Amino acid sequence: MPFPDFITNFPGIAVPFPDDVLQTAAVRSDDALVVFFTFLKDMTLPMHSHGAQWGSVIEGEIVFTIGGDTRTYGPGHSYMIPAGVEHGAEIRAGTRVIDVFQEADRYRLKPR
Numbered sequence: 001m002p003f004p005d006f007i008t009n010f011p012g013i014a015v016p017f018p019d020d021v022l023q024t025a026a027v028r029s030d031d032a033l034v035v036f037f038t039f040l041k042d043m044t045l046p047m048h049s050h051g052a053q054w055g056s057v058i059e060g061e062i063v064f065t066i067g068g069d070t071r072t073y074g075p076g077h078s079y080m081i082p083a084g085v086e087h088g089a090e091i092r093a094g095t096r097v098i099d100v101f102q103e104a105d106r107y108r109l110k111p112r
Contacts, residue, residue: 001059003036003096010036013107017043026109033101039091047088052102053081060095064088 002008003025010025013035023038039060047065056078063072064079066087073079081087083102101107 003038007036009112011109011111014110015107026107028104028109031104033104033106035099035101035107037095037097037099039093039095041093043091043093045089045091047086049084049086050101050103050106052083053099055079055081055097055099058096058098060097061092062095062097063090 008023008025010027012024013026013033015022015024021039021041021043023040025036027034057073057075059075061072061074063070064087066079066081067085071079
């Protein structure tokens, strides 16, 4: 099931991936950034690090490498990435996740 319209109408975020690969919708507070990701095509997320991140898979599958440990996450699975820990992923088309970033300014919001 896709995210509802009231969520998909939130502003997107500026990411270095084309709109035909990844759709985003985000809500920002003073303390964190919540992003709803929809992956339209298979995608490789290169290894990188930043502030803490927590996420939950709503639909689909992610093969995440977090701090050298590789695991497969599916619907209902959550993950925690501590601040500064390198991570990357192989994400399957059709995957939807909700991620919460400790850094409220992790990504720039872009209007719809």
